[in-house]
Amino acid sequence: MSTTVEHATTGHDSHDEHAGHGNSHYYLVALALAILTGLEVLLSYVDIGKAFLPLLMILMMIKFVMVVLEFMHLRKDAKLFHYLFWSGFLLAIAVYIGFLATFKFFLQP
Amino acid sequence: MAIIEQPRTDVALPAGAGAPAYVTPKQAAGMFARPVAPKGWRDWVFTVDHKKIGIMYGVVAFVFFLIGGIEAGLIRLQLAAPNGKVLSADQYNQMFTMHATTMVFLFVMPMAAAFANYFVPLQIGARDVAFPRMNAFSLWTFVAGAIFVNLSWFLGGGADGGWFMYAPNSTKMFSPGHGVDFWAFGLQITGIASLVGAINLIVTCINMRAPGMSLFKMPIFTWMVMVVQFLLVFAMPVITVALFLLSFSRGFGGAFFDVKQGADPLLWQHLFWIFGHPEVYILVLPSFGIVSEVLPVFSRKPLFGYKFVAISGAAIGFVGWGVWAHHMFASGLGPISVLVFSMATMMIAVPTGVKIINWTLTMWGGKLKFTTAMLFAIGLIIEFTIGGLSGVTHAVAPSDTQQTDTYYIVAHFHYVLFGGAIFGLFSGFYYWWPKVFGRLLNEAWGKANFWLMVIGMNLTFGPMHIIGLQGQPRRMYQYDESNVHTRFWNAISTIGVFFLTIGILCFIVNVVITHRSKNPKVKAPLDPWDARSLEWMTSSPPAAHNFDAIPTVHELDEFFHRKYAVDHDTDEIKQIATAEDIMAEQMAHAEKDIHLPSPSYWPLVVSIALPIIGFGVIYSHIFIAVGAAVAIMGIFGWSMEPSVAPKDDFEPPAPTDGNIKELTA
Amino acid sequence: MSTAAVAEHGTSHDDHGHGGHGHTSTGLSNNKLAMWLFLGSECLLFGGLISTYMLYRGRHVKGPGPDQVFSIPYTSVSSFVLLMSSLTMVLAVAEAQKKNIDKAKLWMTVTAVLGATFVGGQIFEFTEFYRKGLGYTTSLFGSSFYTLTGFHGVHVTVGIIMLMAVVGMLRVDKVPGDKAEVIELVGLYWHFVDVVWILIFTLVYLIPA
Numbered sequence: 001m002s003t004t005v006e007h008a009t010t011g012h013d014s015h016d017e018h019a020g021h022g023n024s025h026y027y028l029v030a031l032a033l034a035i036l037t038g039l040e041v042l043l044s045y046v047d048i049g050k051a052f053l054p055l056l057m058i059l060m061m062i063k064f065v066m067v068v069l070e071f072m073h074l075r076k077d078a079k080l081f082h083y084l085f086w087s088g089f090l091l092a093i094a095v096y097i098g099f100l101a102t103f104k105f106f107l108q109p
Numbered sequence: 110m111a112i113i114e115q116p117r118t119d120v121a122l123p124a125g126a127g128a129p130a131y132v133t134p135k136q137a138a139g140m141f142a143r144p145v146a147p148k149g150w151r152d153w154v155f156t157v158d159h160k161k162i163g164i165m166y167g168v169v170a171f172v173f174f175l176i177g178g179i180e181a182g183l184i185r186l187q188l189a190a191p192n193g194k195v196l197s198a199d200q201y202n203q204m205f206t207m208h209a210t211t212m213v214f215l216f217v218m219p220m221a222a223a224f225a226n227y228f229v230p231l232q233i234g235a236r237d238v239a240f241p242r243m244n245a246f247s248l249w250t251f252v253a254g255a256i257f258v259n260l261s262w263f264l265g266g267g268a269d270g271g272w273f274m275y276a277p278n279s280t281k282m283f284s285p286g287h288g289v290d291f292w293a294f295g296l297q298i299t300g301i302a303s304l305v306g307a308i309n310l311i312v313t314c315i316n317m318r319a320p321g322m323s324l325f326k327m328p329i330f331t332w333m334v335m336v337v338q339f340l341l342v343f344a345m346p347v348i349t350v351a352l353f354l355l356s357f358s359r360g361f362g363g364a365f366f367d368v369k370q371g372a373d374p375l376l377w378q379h380l381f382w383i384f385g386h387p388e389v390y391i392l393v394l395p396s397f398g399i400v401s402e403v404l405p406v407f408s409r410k411p412l413f414g415y416k417f418v419a420i421s422g423a424a425i426g427f428v429g430w431g432v433w434a435h436h437m438f439a440s441g442l443g444p445i446s447v448l449v450f451s452m453a454t455m456m457i458a459v460p461t462g463v464k465i466i467n468w469t470l471t472m473w474g475g476k477l478k479f480t481t482a483m484l485f486a487i488g489l490i491i492e493f494t495i496g497g498l499s500g501v502t503h504a505v506a507p508s509d510t511q512q513t514d515t516y517y518i519v520a521h522f523h524y525v526l527f528g529g530a531i532f533g534l535f536s537g538f539y540y541w542w543p544k545v546f547g548r549l550l551n552e553a554w555g556k557a558n559f560w561l562m563v564i565g566m567n568l569t570f571g572p573m574h575i576i577g578l579q580g581q582p583r584r585m586y587q588y589d590e591s592n593v594h595t596r597f598w599n600a601i602s603t604i605g606v607f608f609l610t611i612g613i614l615c616f617i618v619n620v621v622i623t624h625r626s627k628n629p630k631v632k633a634p635l636d637p638w639d640a641r642s643l644e645w646m647t648s649s650p651p652a653a654h655n656f657d658a659i660p661t662v663h664e665l666d667e668f669f670h671r672k673y674a675v676d677h678d679t680d681e682i683k684q685i686a687t688a689e690d691i692m693a694e695q696m697a698h699a700e701k702d703i704h705l706p707s708p709s710y711w712p713l714v715v716s717i718a719l720p721i722i723g724f725g726v727i728y729s730h731i732f733i734a735v736g737a738a739v740a741i742m743g744i745f746g747w748s749m750e751p752s753v754a755p756k757d758d759f760e761p762p763a764p765t766d767g768n769i770k771e772l773t774a
Numbered sequence: 775m776s777t778a779a780v781a782e783h784g785t786s787h788d789d790h791g792h793g794g795h796g797h798t799s800t801g802l803s804n805n806k807l808a809m810w811l812f813l814g815s816e817c818l819l820f821g822g823l824i825s826t827y828m829l830y831r832g833r834h835v836k837g838p839g840p841d842q843v844f845s846i847p848y849t850s851v852s853s854f855v856l857l858m859s860s861l862t863m864v865l866a867v868a869e870a871q872k873k874n875i876d877k878a879k880l881w882m883t884v885t886a887v888l889g890a891t892f893v894g895g896q897i898f899e900f901t902e903f904y905r906k907g908l909g910y911t912t913s914l915f916g917s918s919f920y921t922l923t924g925f926h927g928v929h930v931t932v933g934i935i936m937l938m939a940v941v942g943m944l945r946v947d948k949v950p951g952d953k954a955e956v957i958e959l960v961g962l963y964w965h966f967v968d969v970v971w972i973l974i975f976t977l978v979y980l981i982p983a
């Protein structure tokens with residue numbers, strides 16, 4: 001870090017790559033998200049037995065990860081941001097699954 | 110606060126000399142004129158300088174140490190003899206709750222923040238933290254929250270549910286006063302302070318390091334601080350949830366802890382301890398960092414296994430997330446949970462043991478110098494190990510079932526908190542005092558301080574092991590005269606408090622005489638301990654801009670390596686430069702025209718809004734609106750104010766003639 | 775706390791090396807680092823609220839249970855609205871990075887309107903549930919449901935305020951530092967709030983209790 005100079009900032013150039021792939025990419029992602037949401041809603045109306053819960057969880061996670069990677073640009077962004085965010089996310093999942101497990105939550109019918 | 114500084118040539122020139130005559134503040138946000146170069150108290154209150162903020166954190170935290178200490182003293186007076194009459198049962202409950210809250214949240218945490226704020230930027234070769242105004246915001250928010258919690262004493266009595274405030278015991282039905290409300294909202298406020306401070310310090314550690322300072326060249330104190338800040342970032346939101354549930358239950362009739370409705374009383378316990386176990390590492394790891402700096406310096410050896418110490422610190426932090434339910438072995442968790450958490454808890458002893466071994470091996474074969482700082486560091490190793498061993502006995506669930514809620518537990522955690530956290534902080538006081546204030550604390554008073562505290566703490570807390578195993582419950586306001594042994598050991602324990610009190614008074618006396626003294630000997634030399642890390646490559650106290658030239662780092666213990674090198678003929682380590690030489694070298698390459706962030710009103714404005722909202726929640730909802738309005742105004746003013754005052758706020762422009770005049774106020 | 779954090783993100787970027795990219799040890803922006811950390815921290819906040827809800831959703835001694843109050847079609851629509859606001863937000867960021875600040879302002883306004891629609895829908899939903907006999911204090915289900923969705927709603931509201939504030943500040947050209955980055959930061963926050971709703975929608979509404 002240097003606090004001395006009046007500098008021309010060059011750090012922003014990294015953004016130009018986003019400008020590269022036009023906005024259509026984002027529309028596609030949004031479309032996919034909409035379809036997945038529709039699928040989720042549909043699932044909750046038809047009876048598919050035991051596969052329902054796992055399938056729903058998978059769809060939910062796909063949507064989650066898609067927004068984080070594409071809309072929040074994490075896919076193209078620095079590794080460090082991945083570490084910071086996912087460590088919070090995975091820690092939350094681990095801790096709260098443990099928390100619910102101590103209440104025998106997952107043994108309920 | 111220096112605004113724009115010219116390079117200086119005189120090392121010993123104290124920061125704060127000379128005042129600019131020609132700085133004219135301009136309207137910044139269209140609201141208030143910006144405090145461009147304030148003087149006197151305004152210089153402190155509006156400052157964004159990490160060093161001033163660190164000092165203020167320290168002063169406020171120390172005041173709360175005294176308050177928490179007085180509360181502890183009253184507890185022990187009550188228990189000095191059977192059927193104590195000093196406090197009523199109700200007052201006793203408030204006393205131990207507020208004692209613990211004060212010590213944990215208002216003393217140890219902010220005191221660690223004081224050290225972190227002051228030394229992390231210096232240790233990594235930065236001029237300030239990443240977000241200077243957010244730093245000021247953290248400080249004032251902490252102060253606001255701390256005062257808010259303690260106001261409950263005057264507004265109907267303190268919180269009385271114990272420091273972990275188990276619900277439903279802390280709901281309106283069982284604790285009808287406002288104490289718990291003040292407690293919950295006050296901790297919410299200090300939680301904001303911790304979270305903001307933690308994000309700030311992590312970004313600082315990641316992004317503001319001097320060139321060449323890779324993560325594994327960071328001084329070990331900075332490492333431990335960074336681990337602690339990660340724990341804070343992830344643990345604070347958990348207590349936030351718990352506190353909200355409690356506040357909403359008490360304030361708006363939420364059902365969360367209403368057993369009639371089918372609530373599970375373990376909900377609060379889990380949430381609290383998911384936060385609470387990481388919290389104990391938040392309390393103790395900064396002190397581990399401090400002694401890991403002090404031991405090598407006074408052993409004249411590098412820290413043994415630096416990477417192991419750093420990584421085991423991170424490992425402790427990580428594993429610390431999986432052991433919370435060891436605080437709940439007696440609550441009916443069920444055998445599987447008890448087994449899992451018991452095993453996990455025993456595992457965490459391993460990285461802790463690694464540290465103790467590393468410290469011991471650091472001293473092994475070293476040329477030990479028993480200064481007060483060193484004595485406190487050694488004291489930490491011994492007392493913390495005692496506390497750690499009794500800790501392992503609670504990890505064994507069957508034995509814990511005997512110990513839970515007895516004085517044995519009180520003994521255990523005071524050995525780790527007093528013998529661990531507090532000894533580390535005192536070691537830090539003695540070690541870094543000359544850096545912060547340019548004066549050396551008196552060693553004779555220091556040694557008295559140390560020995561009285563060691564004797565005092567072992568007399569106070571040692572007997573608690575015995576009375577605990579004899580069955581005296583904790584949080585019990587009276588005991589009867591039937592058991593002679595408990596009577597004897599309780600009396601000893603209270604006598605111990607007198608030693609502790611005198612020990613702490615010695616520290617205060619030491620500070621006063623050091624700062625009153627006209628003896629030139631108290632003035633600290635540049636490098637009084639022949640230290641190893643970057644913070645000693647500055648004047649004492651450091652100038653507002655810390656470093657005249659940002660050093661380029663090549664080694665762990667950079668400062669040491671600039672002073673010493675191996676002589677190739679004799680293979681011996683020889684001094685090649687003095688601290689003065691190194692400083693002169695820096696000055697020769699001093700950077701011109703250093704811009705430091707400018708003071709600001711806004712952090713303070715936003716901080717003040719929070720307790721106003723708190724009063725609104727407790728008393729009248731109008732204040733919520735008032736507080737929110739103040740907060741929003743503050744945030745807007747803040748957003749529109751550039752962090753460095755624009756050039757035209759200074760008239761005429763800073764002199765460029767290479768003059769050594771410093772622009773400070 | 776989010777607002778205070780963001781306020782600093784918006785400003786500490788300046789021309790003297792405090793917060794700009796390129797001068798930091800990692801080359802990454804201080805502001806973005808802080809935002810990602812904050813979002814990582816928020817995961818534990820919402821995790822706690824969601825877990826509390828999951829634990830309590832089946833417990834209603836009095837009043838209706840989830841199956842009696844939830845209307846999946848209604849909530850699906852409002853979820854869709856929030857999902858689309860993420861699209862408009864990312865378009866705002868993309869335009870800002872191409873220096874089309876006017877277009878960015880427009881997309882941000884659209885985002886705020888969609889967000890407001892969502893919050894409005896939520897308020898309507900709450901009154902509907904209340905009519906069906908589910909108050910805040912009625913049951914464990916009621917308390918934990920309103921607390922979870924209420925917290926989320928407050929987050930959306932804060933996001934709307936931030937969007938409008940940035941639009942307003944852009945209009946009078948009062949945004950200090952890198953405009954695109956300020957918009958990107960607000961965007962990160964906004965998407966996160968959306969992502970939390972993706973979890974809530976599935977876990978709270980779609981899984982039958």
Ligand code: HEM
Pocket residue numbers: 177178181182184185205206208209210212213217270271272273519523526527530531569582583584585586606609
């Ligand atoms: C100054 C010397 C100190 C003395 C004489 C002292 C004394 C005591 C005593 C006698 C209790 C037990 C009260 C009871 O259960 O009835 C207690 C509780 C406690 N103390 Fe201290 N203490 C001291 C310092 C500290 C420090 C420095 C910390 C933390 C950093 C601390 C943290 C606690 C906590 C967490 C409790 C538990 C309160 C509860 O049961 O909720 N104490 N202290």
Ligand SMILES: [Cu+2]
Pocket residue numbers: 385386389432433435436
């Ligand atoms: Cu623990």
